Amino acid sequence: MASGEGSSAEYIQHHLTNLTYGQHPDGTWGFAHSAQEAQAMGLWTVNVDSMVWSLLTGLVFVWVFYKGARKATAGVPGGLQNAVEMIVDFIDDTTRSIFNYNNPLVAPMALTIFVWVWLMNFMDLIPVDWIPGLSAALGIHYMKIVPTTDPNITMAMAFSVFALILYYSIKRKGVGGFIGELAFHPFPKFLFPVNLILEGVTLIAKPLSLGLRLFGNMYAGEMIFVLIALMFTGGIFMGVFGGVLQWGWAVFHVLIITLQAFIFAVLTVVYLTQAHDVEEAH
């Protein structure tokens, strides 16, 4: 895709367009053949590439960890069990240091988020043209392989976490207690409208910042990879320079994908801790 057809802008645009399935304005169902067509499909569409890669990476997580967990023994652990245990232990320690309530859901969820998001982010390290090029050869026109560069994916997870925040807040404090927490802080009770606005914004900011942070970081990283990939069309000198840049950015990106996955998992635990906190003072 890098050489020949279309301008740089088209190349970039092409790389940032999802494979969208939905209902065309004329009533038929099918894939969108351009960003405009996708736009015209309205809200009820599925970004098939995001979903497929998200499912695949999730299955990789589940498969590998299930394989490690099924043969887990208290005796001498094997290689896979060691690796699985190392990650589980890391998440367990992190969760334990933040979350002090008895809830068997939080730590496994943090593990799922950490590993799954990491795997989805990891797709970013695969050179940007390999899989899209392959799928183009197979006749699939659009292929965005990093699910976390799709805001629908990251926001879906963020909203799931948000639903749990609301659920546990109400479960722990009751509806009245939860509303009281929103209305009677940080200012005295008679200023409750101000409090409600402030705390409401804080509450809404949680899922938004959670989902958009991951999306923004990964989208920007992907964009830079695409821009670097553009250099490969600029002759031998630019190509070599682009190769060096891509290598450098990829190395740096290893840090970013891990950090973003970790931040998503830890913030989830932090928000759920706040949802479980009952005491008035904070």
Add this chain to the structure above:
Amino acid sequence: MTLSLGTLLGQTLTFIVFVYFCKRFIWPPVINAMRERQTAIAEGLASAERAGKDLELAQERATEELREARGEAQQIIEQARGRANQMIDEAKAEAKEEGERIKEAARAEVEQEMNRAKETLRAQVAALSVAGAEKVLGASVDEAKHGELLSQLAGDL
């Protein structure tokens, strides 16, 4: 980059399924195995420490017993030596006593022998003196008449 409700819902469902699967099938066995191993290692370390302490105690007791045994042996040797000395002394005393007694017996026998010799001599002297007197007097000396005289004479000798 457009909002896609299908993706949103799909990802939410996928998320729920994976989290559930992890919570149900992955997390518990791994964490249980780790806890169990932790307990086992802690127990192993504790028992090793206990064994070390036991060993130390046993060594102490062994040393103590060795020292006691050595002292006892010393005492027994001491006793034996004392007993030997005592036996030697006893034997010496007995031997001396025995010697003394033998000497005494010998002396008594000698004395007895001497007395007997004296008696014999005395009798012979009496006979000789009678014979001599007979010869001197020319007459027989009536032994019955002069018996008293003769025995007096023999006693004087």
